Amino acid sequence: MDAGFVGIDRLVRAGHVEPGQRDRVIFLWDEIRRLKREKNAFLPAHNYQLPEIQAVADYVGDSFELAVRARDINAGLVVFCGVRFMAEGCHTLAPQTPVYLPSLKALCSLAEVDADDVAERQEFLRSLGRNFATMTYVNTYADVKAMSDACCTSSNAPRIAAGLGAPDILFVPDQNLAYQVAIKTRRMYLPPPEANRFHAAEYRAQIEPLIRHGERQGLVGNVFAWEGACHVHHQMTVDDIARIRAQDPQAVVIVHGEVKPELQRAADEVLSTSQMARYVAAHPEKSRYAILTECGLVVRMELDHPEKQFYKPCRLCQYMKANDLESVYETLRDEPADRRITLPEGVRQGAARAMLRMIELAA
Ligand code: SF4
Known part of the structure; x- marks a missing residue:
């Protein structure tokens, strides 16, 4: 979506900007626009960011749109108004461009997955003789993305699963999106093991009757769900x-x-x-x-x-709200070294392969 969707008067009337902050917000918008011009900077923003940030962003979208946009970035620098895994994704696909995150607190509870645990689960599925592909939701960090055959977002997960060509899918990390993939691709949904309690024999006993049930129904295969969930949506x-x-x-x-x-x-x-x-x-x-x-x-x-x-049965994500207009401005102005996103090159390349596969399969 093109940004600049709303002016200051509507934000004040709707209660998103305090009347006493009106001049400050206008000052920050003007400064951010000036710095963007001077530095040839690009400001992408996720749909969950504060409205006063979305209003001054160059592009607003969901995770997939932001990933596609990152691939085509031609700018002097990027200040990514989202959470860390998104800024990492941008750096992954645009390594030539410095990418900054306005707040180091802009993390994500869902993305906290240990790559060693993923390797253990893959090994477990191999030991069962399963023919599987590993899909990682983009809400993961680069080391986990690099272990997958393809990434996906909530807008394209069933399509990516259908395009990967394996009957079974190990879906990391969102167990609820895994359910959506199973339903839409005619696969058996296999619930995750209890969080922090993966025990191979117990998990095997839990899933094998379900796998056989799916086979009797003539399903395409199975979706092995990971024990992750977004705390905002899961509540x-x-x-x-x-x-x-x-x-x-x-x-x-x-x-x-x-x-x-x-x-x-x-x-x-x-x-x-x-x-x-x-x-x-x-x-x-x-x-x-x-x-x-x-x-x-x-x-x-x-x-x-x-x-x-x-x-409004909606909920707030404290990570998405860690960025504010002030931190966006300071990051654009000062380019602080500790807010610059970098990755080991081998990890970046592995994550780029999985993200580009997603873009290709989603087309
Ligand atoms: S809304 Fe959920 S998935 Fe998105 S950043 Fe917040 S914790 Fe992560």
């Missing part, structure tokens, strides 16, 4: 949806693929963040929505569509 409950349905049966309920399977089944649509934005824009006849994802996207939808009503 949403079916009661969140039930309350909306009881209050307003006509409201359209849209959930992100990172919510639990029972919510995915209860929703009208399961979409990525940019797909949600496009869905709302494409349906002028539908005026009331409940969007179950991080609140940043819902805030932008309210600003984009003042004529529509949005219920």
Whole structure:
């Protein structure tokens, strides 16, 4: 999406900027724009970023759109308004361009996966004689991406799984998106082992009856889910949806693929963040929505569509909100060495291979 979607008056009226901060925000926007011109800098922003950051960004999108955009970057430097794995992904695909992250606290609970644990799980599947491919959600760090056959995002995960050509998929790390992949590609969903308690014999006893059940049903294969979840989406409950349905049966309920399977089944649509934005824009006849994802996207939808009503069972991600306009400005101005994203070259190349495979299969 092109940025610059909203002016200061609407942000103040909607309560996103305190009236006393109005002049400061205008000053920062002007300075950021001046520095962008002088340094030929590029500012991508994720859909979950604060509205005053989205308003001054050069490009706003979901993880897949940001990855594709990174591949084509032609700039003097990048200040990536998102979380660390996204900035890493940008550096992975644009290694010639310095990439900075405004806040070192912009991390992600889902992305904290140990590469040694992934290697252990792959070895376990080989020991069972499974014909599998490893898919990593882009919400991982580069060392884990480098261990996979392809990355995916919530907008393209089923398509990537279908394109990889293996009956079984080891899906790392989001267990809920793994469910979505299984349903959409006619594979058996194999629930993850308990977090931090992988025990090969126990896990084998847990999954083998399910594998046989899937075989009797004639399914394509299996999706081995990892024991990860986004703490923001995983805390949403079916009661969140039930309350909306009881209050307003006509409201359209849209959930992100990172919510639990029972919510995915209860929703009208399961979409990525940019797909949600496009869905709302494409349906002028539908005026009331409940969007179950991080609140940043819902805030932008309210600003984009003042004529529509949005219920707010959304949740805030503290990592996405670690960046603010001040830190974006300082990073662009000072280019602090500790906020520059770098990777060992071998790891970067491995992650680039998996990300480019995703882009190729998603086309
Ligand atoms: S919303 Fe969830 S997946 Fe996204 S950055 Fe926050 S913790 Fe990570």
